[in-house]
Amino acid sequence: MSLVMPSVLLMVLMAGAVAVDMGHLFVVQAELRTAADAAALSGAASLLPGNSSGPNWSAAQAAAASAVSLNTSDGVTLHDASVQAGYWNVSGSPASMQATTITPGTYDTTAIQVTVSRAPGLNGGPVSYFLAPLFGMNNGPASATSVAMVSGPGSIAPGGLFPVAIATCIYNLYWNAQTGMPKTDPSGAAYTVSFGTGSNVNGCQTGQWTSFQTDANNVPTVRGFIANGNPTAVNIGDAIWIEPGTKTTLYSDVQSKATANGNTKGIDVILPVVNDATAHSVQPIVAFAAFHIDKADGGSGKYIQGHFLAGYKIKTAGNGNVGPYYGAYLPPRLAH
Known part of the structure:
Protein backbone atom coordinates (compact mmCIF):
# COMPACT_ATOMS: atom_id res chain seq x y z
CA MET A 1 0.00 0.00 0.00
CA VAL A 150 -5.27 42.21 -50.17
CA SER A 151 -6.72 40.37 -53.14
CA GLY A 152 -9.46 40.17 -55.69
CA PRO A 153 -12.79 38.53 -54.90
CA GLY A 154 -13.42 34.88 -55.59
CA SER A 155 -17.18 35.32 -55.68
CA ILE A 156 -19.64 38.03 -56.67
CA ALA A 157 -23.06 38.22 -55.06
CA PRO A 158 -26.25 38.55 -57.13
CA GLY A 159 -26.49 41.90 -58.90
CA GLY A 160 -22.77 42.62 -58.81
CA LEU A 161 -21.68 41.79 -62.37
CA PHE A 162 -22.11 43.54 -65.70
CA PRO A 163 -22.89 41.14 -68.60
CA VAL A 164 -19.68 41.55 -70.60
CA ALA A 165 -16.97 38.89 -70.34
CA ILE A 166 -13.42 39.99 -71.08
CA ALA A 167 -10.42 37.94 -72.15
CA THR A 168 -7.31 37.44 -70.06
CA CYS A 169 -5.13 38.36 -73.03
CA ILE A 170 -6.28 41.97 -72.77
CA TYR A 171 -4.61 42.21 -69.37
CA ASN A 172 -1.28 41.29 -70.87
CA LEU A 173 -1.65 44.41 -72.99
CA TYR A 174 -3.15 46.93 -70.60
CA TRP A 175 -2.40 45.81 -67.01
CA ASN A 176 0.79 46.17 -64.95
CA ALA A 177 0.87 43.18 -62.60
CA GLN A 178 3.91 44.52 -60.74
CA THR A 179 2.18 47.73 -59.61
CA GLY A 180 -1.41 46.44 -59.68
CA MET A 181 -2.36 49.35 -61.92
CA PRO A 182 -3.57 49.84 -65.52
CA LYS A 183 -0.86 50.66 -68.01
CA THR A 184 -0.98 54.27 -69.12
CA ASP A 185 -0.78 56.02 -72.46
CA PRO A 186 1.72 58.84 -73.20
CA SER A 187 -0.59 61.35 -71.48
CA GLY A 188 -0.51 59.34 -68.24
CA ALA A 189 -4.12 58.16 -68.47
CA ALA A 190 -5.21 54.53 -68.45
CA TYR A 191 -5.46 53.15 -71.97
CA THR A 192 -8.93 53.28 -73.51
CA VAL A 193 -10.38 49.83 -74.25
CA SER A 194 -13.42 49.03 -76.37
CA PHE A 195 -15.66 45.97 -76.21
CA GLY A 196 -17.90 45.03 -79.09
CA THR A 197 -18.10 43.32 -82.44
CA GLY A 198 -14.70 43.42 -84.08
CA SER A 199 -12.94 44.72 -80.94
CA ASN A 200 -9.68 42.94 -81.52
CA VAL A 201 -6.29 44.20 -80.32
CA ASN A 202 -3.10 42.44 -81.43
CA GLY A 203 -5.04 39.24 -81.99
CA CYS A 204 -6.88 39.47 -78.65
CA GLN A 205 -10.67 39.56 -78.71
CA THR A 206 -11.31 42.10 -75.95
CA GLY A 207 -14.74 40.99 -74.80
CA GLN A 208 -18.24 39.75 -75.60
CA TRP A 209 -21.68 39.75 -74.08
CA THR A 210 -22.38 37.03 -71.52
CA SER A 211 -25.68 35.65 -70.34
CA PHE A 212 -23.93 34.19 -67.30
CA GLN A 213 -25.13 30.64 -66.59
CA THR A 214 -28.05 30.67 -69.01
CA ASP A 215 -27.51 30.13 -72.73
CA ALA A 216 -29.68 32.97 -74.01
CA ASN A 217 -28.31 34.88 -76.99
CA ASN A 218 -31.12 37.42 -77.19
CA VAL A 219 -31.72 41.08 -76.43
CA PRO A 220 -34.37 40.80 -73.66
CA THR A 221 -32.27 38.47 -71.52
CA VAL A 222 -29.05 40.46 -71.79
CA ARG A 223 -30.98 43.70 -71.31
CA GLY A 224 -32.25 42.36 -68.02
CA PHE A 225 -28.70 41.55 -66.95
CA ILE A 226 -27.57 45.09 -67.86
CA ALA A 227 -30.23 46.46 -65.56
CA ASN A 228 -30.00 43.94 -62.72
CA GLY A 229 -26.68 42.09 -62.95
CA ASN A 230 -26.12 38.40 -62.43
CA PRO A 231 -29.23 36.68 -60.99
CA THR A 232 -27.28 34.31 -58.73
CA ALA A 233 -23.89 34.36 -57.01
CA VAL A 234 -21.04 33.56 -59.39
CA ASN A 235 -17.68 32.12 -58.36
CA ILE A 236 -14.27 31.76 -59.95
CA GLY A 237 -14.35 28.42 -61.76
CA ASP A 238 -18.04 28.68 -62.61
CA ALA A 239 -18.84 28.32 -66.31
CA ILE A 240 -20.63 31.18 -68.09
CA TRP A 241 -21.93 31.52 -71.62
CA ILE A 242 -20.18 33.76 -74.14
CA GLU A 243 -22.75 35.26 -76.50
CA PRO A 244 -21.15 36.92 -79.54
CA GLY A 245 -23.26 39.17 -81.68
CA THR A 246 -23.97 42.83 -82.27
CA LYS A 247 -27.29 43.27 -80.41
CA THR A 248 -27.37 46.91 -81.52
CA THR A 249 -30.13 48.11 -79.24
CA LEU A 250 -28.29 47.01 -76.12
CA TYR A 251 -25.66 49.71 -76.49
CA SER A 252 -28.26 52.39 -75.83
CA ASP A 253 -29.19 50.51 -72.64
CA VAL A 254 -25.55 50.61 -71.55
CA GLN A 255 -25.34 54.32 -72.35
CA SER A 256 -28.51 54.99 -70.35
CA LYS A 257 -27.13 53.07 -67.36
CA ALA A 258 -23.82 54.90 -67.55
CA THR A 259 -25.49 58.31 -67.65
CA ALA A 260 -28.45 57.69 -65.33
CA ASN A 261 -29.62 60.54 -63.08
CA GLY A 262 -27.68 63.14 -65.01
CA ASN A 263 -24.35 61.40 -64.48
CA THR A 264 -21.74 62.60 -66.98
CA LYS A 265 -18.75 60.65 -65.66
CA GLY A 266 -19.74 57.13 -66.64
CA ILE A 267 -20.08 54.16 -64.33
CA ASP A 268 -17.83 51.62 -62.58
CA VAL A 269 -18.69 47.95 -63.13
CA ILE A 270 -17.30 44.50 -62.33
CA LEU A 271 -16.71 42.17 -65.28
CA PRO A 272 -16.05 38.41 -65.34
CA VAL A 273 -12.71 37.45 -66.90
CA VAL A 274 -12.39 34.32 -69.05
CA ASN A 275 -9.54 32.82 -71.05
CA ASP A 276 -11.33 32.93 -74.41
CA ALA A 277 -14.04 35.42 -75.37
CA THR A 278 -14.09 34.74 -79.09
CA ALA A 279 -16.96 32.34 -79.78
CA HIS A 280 -20.31 31.10 -78.53
CA SER A 281 -19.17 28.69 -75.84
CA VAL A 282 -19.04 27.92 -72.14
CA GLN A 283 -16.00 29.42 -70.43
CA PRO A 284 -14.86 29.17 -66.79
CA ILE A 285 -14.39 32.42 -64.91
CA VAL A 286 -10.77 33.00 -63.87
CA ALA A 287 -11.11 36.42 -62.19
CA PHE A 288 -13.25 39.51 -61.73
CA ALA A 289 -12.11 42.87 -63.09
CA ALA A 290 -12.98 46.49 -62.33
CA PHE A 291 -13.81 48.61 -65.37
CA HIS A 292 -15.09 52.15 -65.88
CA ILE A 293 -17.55 52.60 -68.74
CA ASP A 294 -17.13 56.02 -70.29
CA LYS A 295 -19.72 55.59 -73.03
CA ALA A 296 -21.48 53.15 -75.34
CA ASP A 297 -22.35 53.62 -79.00
CA GLY A 298 -24.97 51.64 -80.88
CA GLY A 299 -24.43 53.46 -84.16
CA SER A 300 -21.92 52.49 -86.78
CA GLY A 301 -19.29 51.52 -84.20
CA LYS A 302 -21.35 49.39 -81.80
CA TYR A 303 -19.00 49.35 -78.84
CA ILE A 304 -18.65 49.94 -75.11
CA GLN A 305 -15.67 52.14 -74.30
CA GLY A 306 -13.82 52.75 -71.05
CA HIS A 307 -10.72 51.89 -69.08
CA PHE A 308 -9.53 49.49 -66.42
CA LEU A 309 -9.58 50.57 -62.78
CA ALA A 310 -7.35 49.89 -59.79
CA GLY A 311 -8.24 50.04 -56.13
CA TYR A 312 -11.99 49.50 -56.58
CA LYS A 313 -13.35 48.23 -53.27
CA ILE A 314 -15.78 45.44 -53.95
CA LYS A 315 -19.26 45.93 -52.52
CA THR A 316 -20.90 42.75 -53.74
CA ALA A 317 -18.58 39.95 -52.71
CA GLY A 318 -20.10 36.53 -52.21
CA ASN A 319 -18.89 33.77 -49.94
CA GLY A 320 -16.28 32.28 -52.25
CA ASN A 321 -12.53 32.27 -51.83
CA VAL A 322 -10.21 35.02 -52.95
CA GLY A 323 -9.08 35.43 -56.54
CA PRO A 324 -6.38 37.25 -58.51
CA TYR A 325 -6.31 41.03 -58.36
CA TYR A 326 -7.60 42.69 -61.52
CA GLY A 327 -8.50 46.07 -60.10
CA ALA A 328 -11.37 45.04 -57.79
CA TYR A 329 -10.32 44.11 -54.28
CA LEU A 330 -11.65 42.83 -50.98
CA PRO A 331 -10.77 44.48 -47.68
CA PRO A 332 -7.69 42.91 -46.02
CA ARG A 333 -8.43 39.34 -44.95
CA LEU A 334 -6.56 36.46 -43.37
CA ALA A 335 -5.10 33.88 -45.70
CA HIS A 336 -5.22 31.11 -43.08
Whole structure:
Protein backbone atom coordinates (compact mmCIF):
# COMPACT_ATOMS: atom_id res chain seq x y z
CA MET A 1 0.00 0.00 0.00
CA SER A 2 2.80 2.39 0.84
CA LEU A 3 4.21 2.02 -2.66
CA VAL A 4 0.87 2.27 -4.45
CA MET A 5 -0.26 5.54 -2.86
CA PRO A 6 2.77 7.61 -3.95
CA SER A 7 2.37 6.24 -7.46
CA VAL A 8 -1.29 7.21 -7.56
CA LEU A 9 -0.48 10.63 -6.13
CA LEU A 10 2.23 11.10 -8.72
CA MET A 11 -0.15 10.23 -11.52
CA VAL A 12 -2.74 12.66 -10.15
CA LEU A 13 -0.15 15.43 -9.96
CA MET A 14 1.04 14.71 -13.50
CA ALA A 15 -2.52 14.77 -14.80
CA GLY A 16 -3.12 18.02 -12.97
CA ALA A 17 0.07 19.50 -14.40
CA VAL A 18 -0.99 18.56 -17.91
CA ALA A 19 -4.49 19.98 -17.45
CA VAL A 20 -3.44 23.24 -15.78
CA ASP A 21 -0.34 24.00 -17.81
CA MET A 22 -1.73 22.89 -21.15
CA GLY A 23 -4.82 24.98 -20.48
CA HIS A 24 -2.64 27.97 -19.73
CA LEU A 25 -0.57 27.29 -22.86
CA PHE A 26 -3.76 27.18 -24.90
CA VAL A 27 -4.78 30.61 -23.58
CA VAL A 28 -1.35 32.05 -24.38
CA GLN A 29 -1.46 30.53 -27.86
CA ALA A 30 -4.82 32.20 -28.45
CA GLU A 31 -3.42 35.53 -27.27
CA LEU A 32 -0.50 35.23 -29.65
CA ARG A 33 -2.82 34.24 -32.49
CA THR A 34 -4.98 37.29 -31.85
CA ALA A 35 -1.92 39.52 -31.86
CA ALA A 36 -0.56 38.00 -35.07
CA ASP A 37 -3.95 38.24 -36.82
CA ALA A 38 -4.47 41.87 -35.81
CA ALA A 39 -0.94 42.89 -36.78
CA ALA A 40 -1.11 41.16 -40.16
CA LEU A 41 -4.46 42.79 -40.96
CA SER A 42 -3.14 46.18 -39.92
CA GLY A 43 -0.11 45.78 -42.14
CA ALA A 44 -2.13 44.54 -45.11
CA ALA A 45 -4.30 47.65 -44.91
CA SER A 46 -1.25 49.61 -46.04
CA LEU A 47 -1.07 47.45 -49.17
CA LEU A 48 -4.42 48.59 -50.54
CA PRO A 49 -4.11 49.00 -54.33
CA GLY A 50 -3.88 52.33 -56.08
CA ASN A 51 -0.24 53.29 -55.59
CA SER A 52 1.30 53.95 -59.00
CA SER A 53 4.75 52.97 -57.76
CA GLY A 54 3.55 49.60 -56.46
CA PRO A 55 2.94 48.26 -52.95
CA ASN A 56 4.37 50.28 -50.06
CA TRP A 57 6.11 47.36 -48.41
CA SER A 58 7.95 49.37 -45.76
CA ALA A 59 4.79 51.14 -44.61
CA ALA A 60 2.98 47.81 -44.36
CA GLN A 61 5.75 46.23 -42.32
CA ALA A 62 5.92 49.23 -39.99
CA ALA A 63 2.13 49.18 -39.47
CA ALA A 64 2.19 45.48 -38.66
CA ALA A 65 5.08 45.80 -36.22
CA SER A 66 3.41 48.73 -34.48
CA ALA A 67 0.10 46.88 -34.12
CA VAL A 68 1.74 44.06 -32.17
CA SER A 69 2.16 46.34 -29.15
CA LEU A 70 -1.62 46.78 -28.93
CA ASN A 71 -1.86 43.22 -27.61
CA THR A 72 -0.78 41.40 -24.47
CA SER A 73 0.15 37.91 -23.30
CA ASP A 74 -0.11 36.96 -19.64
CA GLY A 75 -0.93 40.60 -18.99
CA VAL A 76 2.39 41.79 -20.46
CA THR A 77 2.46 44.01 -23.55
CA LEU A 78 3.89 42.28 -26.60
CA HIS A 79 6.61 44.09 -28.49
CA ASP A 80 8.54 41.54 -30.58
CA ALA A 81 7.44 40.11 -33.92
CA SER A 82 8.86 38.78 -37.15
CA VAL A 83 7.22 40.66 -40.03
CA GLN A 84 7.64 39.66 -43.66
CA ALA A 85 6.13 41.42 -46.67
CA GLY A 86 5.71 39.78 -50.03
CA TYR A 87 3.29 37.90 -52.25
CA TRP A 88 0.92 35.14 -51.21
CA ASN A 89 -0.36 32.71 -53.82
CA VAL A 90 -4.11 32.31 -53.34
CA SER A 91 -4.09 28.97 -55.17
CA GLY A 92 -1.64 27.55 -52.62
CA SER A 93 1.19 27.02 -55.07
CA PRO A 94 3.56 27.77 -53.48
CA ALA A 95 2.00 27.64 -50.01
CA SER A 96 4.39 30.14 -48.50
CA MET A 97 5.31 33.81 -48.63
CA GLN A 98 7.21 34.89 -51.71
CA ALA A 99 9.67 37.76 -51.96
CA THR A 100 8.65 41.30 -52.85
CA THR A 101 11.03 41.12 -55.80
CA ILE A 102 9.17 38.44 -57.78
CA THR A 103 7.11 39.30 -60.81
CA PRO A 104 3.66 38.39 -59.48
CA GLY A 105 1.65 35.87 -61.42
CA THR A 106 -2.10 35.70 -61.83
CA TYR A 107 -2.70 34.26 -58.36
CA ASP A 108 -0.02 36.12 -56.42
CA THR A 109 -1.38 38.86 -54.18
CA THR A 110 0.27 41.33 -51.82
CA ALA A 111 0.46 40.12 -48.24
CA ILE A 112 2.01 40.52 -44.80
CA GLN A 113 3.10 37.62 -42.61
CA VAL A 114 3.51 38.15 -38.86
CA THR A 115 4.93 35.69 -36.34
CA VAL A 116 4.60 36.49 -32.63
CA SER A 117 6.51 34.24 -30.21
CA ARG A 118 7.12 33.70 -26.50
CA ALA A 119 10.70 32.42 -26.33
CA PRO A 120 14.00 33.39 -24.69
CA GLY A 121 14.50 37.11 -25.31
CA LEU A 122 11.09 37.54 -26.95
CA ASN A 123 7.97 39.02 -25.37
CA GLY A 124 8.84 38.25 -21.77
CA GLY A 125 10.38 34.87 -22.47
CA PRO A 126 8.86 31.39 -22.64
CA VAL A 127 5.51 30.57 -21.10
CA SER A 128 5.90 29.78 -17.40
CA TYR A 129 4.30 26.58 -16.12
CA PHE A 130 2.54 26.20 -12.77
CA LEU A 131 2.74 22.50 -11.86
CA ALA A 132 5.14 21.13 -14.45
CA PRO A 133 8.18 22.47 -12.50
CA LEU A 134 7.49 19.63 -10.05
CA PHE A 135 8.66 17.36 -12.84
CA GLY A 136 11.56 19.50 -14.03
CA MET A 137 9.75 21.51 -16.71
CA ASN A 138 9.70 25.22 -15.88
CA ASN A 139 8.54 26.77 -19.12
CA GLY A 140 8.09 26.29 -22.85
CA PRO A 141 7.86 28.28 -26.09
CA ALA A 142 4.69 29.33 -27.89
CA SER A 143 4.24 30.96 -31.27
CA ALA A 144 1.58 31.99 -33.78
CA THR A 145 1.86 33.03 -37.43
CA SER A 146 -0.75 34.83 -39.51
CA VAL A 147 -0.87 35.99 -43.12
CA ALA A 148 -3.19 38.76 -44.25
CA MET A 149 -3.59 39.77 -47.86
CA VAL A 150 -5.27 42.21 -50.17
CA SER A 151 -6.72 40.37 -53.14
CA GLY A 152 -9.46 40.17 -55.69
CA PRO A 153 -12.79 38.53 -54.90
CA GLY A 154 -13.42 34.88 -55.59
CA SER A 155 -17.18 35.32 -55.68
CA ILE A 156 -19.64 38.03 -56.67
CA ALA A 157 -23.06 38.22 -55.06
CA PRO A 158 -26.25 38.55 -57.13
CA GLY A 159 -26.49 41.90 -58.90
CA GLY A 160 -22.77 42.62 -58.81
CA LEU A 161 -21.68 41.79 -62.37
CA PHE A 162 -22.11 43.54 -65.70
CA PRO A 163 -22.89 41.14 -68.60
CA VAL A 164 -19.68 41.55 -70.60
CA ALA A 165 -16.97 38.89 -70.34
CA ILE A 166 -13.42 39.99 -71.08
CA ALA A 167 -10.42 37.94 -72.15
CA THR A 168 -7.31 37.44 -70.06
CA CYS A 169 -5.13 38.36 -73.03
CA ILE A 170 -6.28 41.97 -72.77
CA TYR A 171 -4.61 42.21 -69.37
CA ASN A 172 -1.28 41.29 -70.87
CA LEU A 173 -1.65 44.41 -72.99
CA TYR A 174 -3.15 46.93 -70.60
CA TRP A 175 -2.40 45.81 -67.01
CA ASN A 176 0.79 46.17 -64.95
CA ALA A 177 0.87 43.18 -62.60
CA GLN A 178 3.91 44.52 -60.74
CA THR A 179 2.18 47.73 -59.61
CA GLY A 180 -1.41 46.44 -59.68
CA MET A 181 -2.36 49.35 -61.92
CA PRO A 182 -3.57 49.84 -65.52
CA LYS A 183 -0.86 50.66 -68.01
CA THR A 184 -0.98 54.27 -69.12
CA ASP A 185 -0.78 56.02 -72.46
CA PRO A 186 1.72 58.84 -73.20
CA SER A 187 -0.59 61.35 -71.48
CA GLY A 188 -0.51 59.34 -68.24
CA ALA A 189 -4.12 58.16 -68.47
CA ALA A 190 -5.21 54.53 -68.45
CA TYR A 191 -5.46 53.15 -71.97
CA THR A 192 -8.93 53.28 -73.51
CA VAL A 193 -10.38 49.83 -74.25
CA SER A 194 -13.42 49.03 -76.37
CA PHE A 195 -15.66 45.97 -76.21
CA GLY A 196 -17.90 45.03 -79.09
CA THR A 197 -18.10 43.32 -82.44
CA GLY A 198 -14.70 43.42 -84.08
CA SER A 199 -12.94 44.72 -80.94
CA ASN A 200 -9.68 42.94 -81.52
CA VAL A 201 -6.29 44.20 -80.32
CA ASN A 202 -3.10 42.44 -81.43
CA GLY A 203 -5.04 39.24 -81.99
CA CYS A 204 -6.88 39.47 -78.65
CA GLN A 205 -10.67 39.56 -78.71
CA THR A 206 -11.31 42.10 -75.95
CA GLY A 207 -14.74 40.99 -74.80
CA GLN A 208 -18.24 39.75 -75.60
CA TRP A 209 -21.68 39.75 -74.08
CA THR A 210 -22.38 37.03 -71.52
CA SER A 211 -25.68 35.65 -70.34
CA PHE A 212 -23.93 34.19 -67.30
CA GLN A 213 -25.13 30.64 -66.59
CA THR A 214 -28.05 30.67 -69.01
CA ASP A 215 -27.51 30.13 -72.73
CA ALA A 216 -29.68 32.97 -74.01
CA ASN A 217 -28.31 34.88 -76.99
CA ASN A 218 -31.12 37.42 -77.19
CA VAL A 219 -31.72 41.08 -76.43
CA PRO A 220 -34.37 40.80 -73.66
CA THR A 221 -32.27 38.47 -71.52
CA VAL A 222 -29.05 40.46 -71.79
CA ARG A 223 -30.98 43.70 -71.31
CA GLY A 224 -32.25 42.36 -68.02
CA PHE A 225 -28.70 41.55 -66.95
CA ILE A 226 -27.57 45.09 -67.86
CA ALA A 227 -30.23 46.46 -65.56
CA ASN A 228 -30.00 43.94 -62.72
CA GLY A 229 -26.68 42.09 -62.95
CA ASN A 230 -26.12 38.40 -62.43
CA PRO A 231 -29.23 36.68 -60.99
CA THR A 232 -27.28 34.31 -58.73
CA ALA A 233 -23.89 34.36 -57.01
CA VAL A 234 -21.04 33.56 -59.39
CA ASN A 235 -17.68 32.12 -58.36
CA ILE A 236 -14.27 31.76 -59.95
CA GLY A 237 -14.35 28.42 -61.76
CA ASP A 238 -18.04 28.68 -62.61
CA ALA A 239 -18.84 28.32 -66.31
CA ILE A 240 -20.63 31.18 -68.09
CA TRP A 241 -21.93 31.52 -71.62
CA ILE A 242 -20.18 33.76 -74.14
CA GLU A 243 -22.75 35.26 -76.50
CA PRO A 244 -21.15 36.92 -79.54
CA GLY A 245 -23.26 39.17 -81.68
CA THR A 246 -23.97 42.83 -82.27
CA LYS A 247 -27.29 43.27 -80.41
CA THR A 248 -27.37 46.91 -81.52
CA THR A 249 -30.13 48.11 -79.24
CA LEU A 250 -28.29 47.01 -76.12
CA TYR A 251 -25.66 49.71 -76.49
CA SER A 252 -28.26 52.39 -75.83
CA ASP A 253 -29.19 50.51 -72.64
CA VAL A 254 -25.55 50.61 -71.55
CA GLN A 255 -25.34 54.32 -72.35
CA SER A 256 -28.51 54.99 -70.35
CA LYS A 257 -27.13 53.07 -67.36
CA ALA A 258 -23.82 54.90 -67.55
CA THR A 259 -25.49 58.31 -67.65
CA ALA A 260 -28.45 57.69 -65.33
CA ASN A 261 -29.62 60.54 -63.08
CA GLY A 262 -27.68 63.14 -65.01
CA ASN A 263 -24.35 61.40 -64.48
CA THR A 264 -21.74 62.60 -66.98
CA LYS A 265 -18.75 60.65 -65.66
CA GLY A 266 -19.74 57.13 -66.64
CA ILE A 267 -20.08 54.16 -64.33
CA ASP A 268 -17.83 51.62 -62.58
CA VAL A 269 -18.69 47.95 -63.13
CA ILE A 270 -17.30 44.50 -62.33
CA LEU A 271 -16.71 42.17 -65.28
CA PRO A 272 -16.05 38.41 -65.34
CA VAL A 273 -12.71 37.45 -66.90
CA VAL A 274 -12.39 34.32 -69.05
CA ASN A 275 -9.54 32.82 -71.05
CA ASP A 276 -11.33 32.93 -74.41
CA ALA A 277 -14.04 35.42 -75.37
CA THR A 278 -14.09 34.74 -79.09
CA ALA A 279 -16.96 32.34 -79.78
CA HIS A 280 -20.31 31.10 -78.53
CA SER A 281 -19.17 28.69 -75.84
CA VAL A 282 -19.04 27.92 -72.14
CA GLN A 283 -16.00 29.42 -70.43
CA PRO A 284 -14.86 29.17 -66.79
CA ILE A 285 -14.39 32.42 -64.91
CA VAL A 286 -10.77 33.00 -63.87
CA ALA A 287 -11.11 36.42 -62.19
CA PHE A 288 -13.25 39.51 -61.73
CA ALA A 289 -12.11 42.87 -63.09
CA ALA A 290 -12.98 46.49 -62.33
CA PHE A 291 -13.81 48.61 -65.37
CA HIS A 292 -15.09 52.15 -65.88
CA ILE A 293 -17.55 52.60 -68.74
CA ASP A 294 -17.13 56.02 -70.29
CA LYS A 295 -19.72 55.59 -73.03
CA ALA A 296 -21.48 53.15 -75.34
CA ASP A 297 -22.35 53.62 -79.00
CA GLY A 298 -24.97 51.64 -80.88
CA GLY A 299 -24.43 53.46 -84.16
CA SER A 300 -21.92 52.49 -86.78
CA GLY A 301 -19.29 51.52 -84.20
CA LYS A 302 -21.35 49.39 -81.80
CA TYR A 303 -19.00 49.35 -78.84
CA ILE A 304 -18.65 49.94 -75.11
CA GLN A 305 -15.67 52.14 -74.30
CA GLY A 306 -13.82 52.75 -71.05
CA HIS A 307 -10.72 51.89 -69.08
CA PHE A 308 -9.53 49.49 -66.42
CA LEU A 309 -9.58 50.57 -62.78
CA ALA A 310 -7.35 49.89 -59.79
CA GLY A 311 -8.24 50.04 -56.13
CA TYR A 312 -11.99 49.50 -56.58
CA LYS A 313 -13.35 48.23 -53.27
CA ILE A 314 -15.78 45.44 -53.95
CA LYS A 315 -19.26 45.93 -52.52
CA THR A 316 -20.90 42.75 -53.74
CA ALA A 317 -18.58 39.95 -52.71
CA GLY A 318 -20.10 36.53 -52.21
CA ASN A 319 -18.89 33.77 -49.94
CA GLY A 320 -16.28 32.28 -52.25
CA ASN A 321 -12.53 32.27 -51.83
CA VAL A 322 -10.21 35.02 -52.95
CA GLY A 323 -9.08 35.43 -56.54
CA PRO A 324 -6.38 37.25 -58.51
CA TYR A 325 -6.31 41.03 -58.36
CA TYR A 326 -7.60 42.69 -61.52
CA GLY A 327 -8.50 46.07 -60.10
CA ALA A 328 -11.37 45.04 -57.79
CA TYR A 329 -10.32 44.11 -54.28
CA LEU A 330 -11.65 42.83 -50.98
CA PRO A 331 -10.77 44.48 -47.68
CA PRO A 332 -7.69 42.91 -46.02
CA ARG A 333 -8.43 39.34 -44.95
CA LEU A 334 -6.56 36.46 -43.37
CA ALA A 335 -5.10 33.88 -45.70
CA HIS A 336 -5.22 31.11 -43.08
